Amino acid sequence: MANYSALIIDVDVRSHENNSAHRTRxxxxxxxxxxxxxPFSITLQCSDSLPPKHHLELVxxxxxxxxxxxxxxxxxxxxxxxxxxxxxxxxxxxxxxxxPADAVIRQYRLAVLVMSPDGRILExxxxxxxxxxxxxxxxxxxxxxxxxxxLQEYVMNEDGTIYxxxxxxxxxxxxxxxxxEDDVMDICFEVLDNSKEALRNSKMDTxxxxxxxYVGRMITAMVNSNGDRGVLTGRWTEPYSxxxxxxxxxxxxxxxxxxxxxxxxAVKYGQCWVFAGxxxxxxxxxxxxxxxxxxxxxxxxxxxxxxLDFLLDENLRSIDSRDSSWNFHCWVESWMKRDDLxxxxxxxxxxxxxxxxxxxxxxxxxxxxxxAIKEGNLAVKYDAPFVFAEVNADITYWMVQKNGxxxxxxxxxxxVGRNISTKSVFGDHREDVTLHxxxxxxxxxxxxxFEKAGQPFPKPTNKSTEPGQLQLSIKHAQPxxxxxxxxVVEVKNEGGRDAVAQLTMxxxxxxxxSLHRGECERQTTTVTVPAxxxxxxxxxxQYDEYARCASENHLIRMKAFxxxxxxxxxxMTMADIPLSTPELHIQVPGKVVACQQVMAYISxxxxxxxxxxxGVFTVEGAGLLYATDIHVKxxxxxxxxxxxxxxxxxxxxxVRKLLVDFDSxxxxxxxxxxxxxxRKKNHWKPRLVDQITYILS
Numbered sequence: 025m026a027n028y029s030a031l032i033i034d035v036d037v038r039s040h041e042n043n044s045a046h047r048t049r050x051x052x053x054x055x056x057x058x059x060x061x062x063p064f065s066i067t068l069q070c071s072d073s074l075p076p077k078h079h080l081e082l083v084x085x086x087x088x089x090x091x092x093x094x095x096x097x098x099x100x101x102x103x104x105x106x107x108x109x110x111x112x113x114x115x116x117x118x119x120x121x122x123x124p125a126d127a128v129i130r131q132y133r134l135a136v137l138v139m140s141p142d143g144r145i146l147e148x149x150x151x152x153x154x155x156x157x158x159x160x161x162x163x164x165x166x167x168x169x170x171x172x173x174x175l176q177e178y179v180m181n182e183d184g185t186i187y188x189x190x191x192x193x194x195x196x197x198x199x200x201x202x203x204x205e206d207d208v209m210d211i212c213f214e215v216l217d218n219s220k221e222a223l224r225n226s227k228m229d230t231x232x233x234x235x236x237x238y239v240g241r242m243i244t245a246m247v248n249s250n251g252d253r254g255v256l257t258g259r260w261t262e263p264y265s266x267x268x269x270x271x272x273x274x275x276x277x278x279x280x281x282x283x284x285x286x287x288x289x290a291v292k293y294g295q296c297w298v299f300a301g302x303x304x305x306x307x308x309x310x311x312x313x314x315x316x317x318x319x320x321x322x323x324x325x326x327x328x329x330x331x332l333d334f335l336l337d338e339n340l341r342s343i344d345s346r347d348s349s350w351n352f353h354c355w356v357e358s359w360m361k362r363d364d365l366x367x368x369x370x371x372x373x374x375x376x377x378x379x380x381x382x383x384x385x386x387x388x389x390x391x392x393x394x395x396a397i398k399e400g401n402l403a404v405k406y407d408a409p410f411v412f413a414e415v416n417a418d419i420t421y422w423m424v425q426k427n428g429x430x431x432x433x434x435x436x437x438x439x440v441g442r443n444i445s446t447k448s449v450f451g452d453h454r455e456d457v458t459l460h461x462x463x464x465x466x467x468x469x470x471x472x473x474f475e476k477a478g479q480p481f482p483k484p485t486n487k488s489t490e491p492g493q494l495q496l497s498i499k500h501a502q503p504x505x506x507x508x509x510x511x512v513v514e515v516k517n518e519g520g521r522d523a524v525a526q527l528t529m530x531x532x533x534x535x536x537x538s539l540h541r542g543e544c545e546r547q548t549t550t551v552t553v554p555a556x557x558x559x560x561x562x563x564x565x566q567y568d569e570y571a572r573c574a575s576e577n578h579l580i581r582m583k584a585f586x587x588x589x590x591x592x593x594x595x596m597t598m599a600d601i602p603l604s605t606p607e608l609h610i611q612v613p614g615k616v617v618a619c620q621q622v623m624a625y626i627s628x629x630x631x632x633x634x635x636x637x638x639g640v641f642t643v644e645g646a647g648l649l650y651a652t653d654i655h656v657k658x659x660x661x662x663x664x665x666x667x668x669x670x671x672x673x674x675x676x677x678x679v680r681k682l683l684v685d686f687d688s689x690x691x692x693x694x695x696x697x698x699x700x701x702x703r704k705k706n707h708w709k710p711r712l713v714d715q716i717t718y719i720l721s
Contacts, residue, residue, distance in 0.1 A: 630691070
């Protein structure tokens with residue numbers, strides 16, 4: 025040992041070649057980041073050849089305090105073992121490392137040992153570190169996805185579309201997942217390292233990180249901050265003044281960076297699409313194919329009876345209920361094989377990070393097989409009854425009379441779980457995946473699923489057309505926020521004689537998850553409807569009235585209630601009326617080259633009859649620029665156009681998306697997006713934002 029001179033001079037992790045081969049080049053070009061089940065090579069720079077009868081040993085250390093130690097085999101053995109192969113040529117040794125397809129996902133530290141013929145350690149080089157991710161391109165990995173177009177969308181695409189609005193007025197917003205942006209991968213592992221399981225038992229947590237089911241549950245628990253060191257705090261009502269309003273976010277990256285830089289302190293605030301967007305970023309970055317799902321008319325069934333019961337007073341005002349129905353609700357699906365479940369449960373799994381109900385003591389949901397929901401297999405892990413109710417529950421409306429008695433006024437058996445949507449693999453348009461979750465409404469298979477799920481199949485409630493029967497419907501255009509508009513209530517008499525009835529029309533402002541914000545307009549009148557005719561009543565909604573209580577979701581809920589002699593029960597119908605907002609105009613003219621300044625023009629016109637105050641544009645884009653706020657100086661008068669000119673320097677080549685959000689005191693949540701093709705340019709260090717110019721007209 026005394027005469028031994030150091031053999032290993034340096035270690036070249038060959039990050040350029042390895043990261044390119046492992047599809048991690050977008051994450052980092054300098055550090056070694058590889059995927060499990062796929063070999064990678066490193067080179068030892070040596071002062072001389074390895075002496076005769078001496079040999080190398082490789083040891084991996086992982087865990088918060090190196091609790092797990094793995095010694096690599098020198099020959100290929102069982103498929104679940106690490107092993108390596110070496111080739112020597114003069115003063116270099118090429119080491120090819122082979123990881124099993126179920127290896128642990130986290131940072132590794134590699135120790136290279138030079139061993140004497142009698143087994144003594146002569147030299148140790150242990151400064152090499154690398155990260156290992158899931159590998160959906162590897163057939164032996166349980167997250168393997170054979171479709172390359174889906175892999176490009178659900179793992180590699182940093183830009184997304186989130187569907188919002190209502191089932192009959194679907195709108196979308198762009199979202200920057202940014203899973204390959206600077207710092208994001210490190211924050212992914214920081215999120216996992218701060219989970220309750222990791223803090224409680226680091227060794228056990230490390231060993232379980234080979235399982236995407238475990239990792240998925242940890243991510244959904246940690247995206248929300250309920251009960252742990254999670255990323256986001258949820259809030260569904262104003263004020264948001266001590267944080268960022270949920271509708272102002274345009275991507276996940278600023279949220280994750282803020283959480284990390286603040287010492288893993290929760291970021292304020294998120295709602296369902298923000299929770300889902302952040303979860304999608306984390307899971308894609310780790311290598312689990314993931315897509316964001318929107319379920320319209322989504323049920324939150326607290327007591328698990330597959331029925332939502334809503335109470336109204338005699339003025340049609342809602343009485344507090346534990347159950348709720350959301351205009352839309354967002355979660356994610358992740359692709360994985362479920363070795364912990366019987367056959368037939370592989371594929372897309374529901375993971376829901378929005379804190380709603382406890383699952384094994386944590387605010388998380390899933391993974392739950394989508395196939396289990398469709399087939400009514402509610403005994404499988406995790407949270408199948410809750411997810412099944414989200415897309416299948418009935419809604420019963422009761423009127424609570426002054427004496428406390430309840431009168432059933434409406435049963436809705438078909439509106440929950442409609443137009444379930446995700447972004448298409450083939451472009452920025454919507455793919456409907458409703459039939460992945462449920463059989464067609466009213467079909468024989470739907471009846472069988474209900475019975476299998478242990479629920480009596482709901483009996484149809486359509487009444488036969490007896491004389492004097494009345495039908496009620498609501499008609500409306502697609503109104504613009506800031507304008508007055510009319511809602512028409514139609515009363516149709518299918519009976520053989522005239523009918524006289526009392527009609528009440530009530531418009532209220534609500535949030536997307538049905539929180540009541542205030543009454544906008546009410547009208548009660550007596551109507552006479554001739555036999556086999558339709559009577560129309562109109563309710564005018566004025567901006568001055570609905571603006572007082574409108575939420576940032578710009579949503580009006582219209583109820584029509586009809587009581588008539590001869591009808592067995594009162595009749596009620598409802599419609600949610602989304603109010604559209606103006607377009608943002610974004611232009612990025614000319615040829616765009618990486619690391620060279622480019623100019624973007626952004627404008628919006630005030631559509632409201634009142635001035636806008638505290639206007640702010642938020643601009644960001646994966647590979648283009650970090651999230652940047654541009655504050656508008658002064659007020660924006662009614663009909664006035666405000667424009668900003670922004671120069672920035674794109675950081676990465678490829679097809680990119682520039683995302684813009686505009687908010688003010690009155691007009692909020694206006695989104696826009698522009699596609700930017702960035703071409704290659706060498707030898708320039710990027711500046712994130714160079715100049716902002718205001719143009720008021």
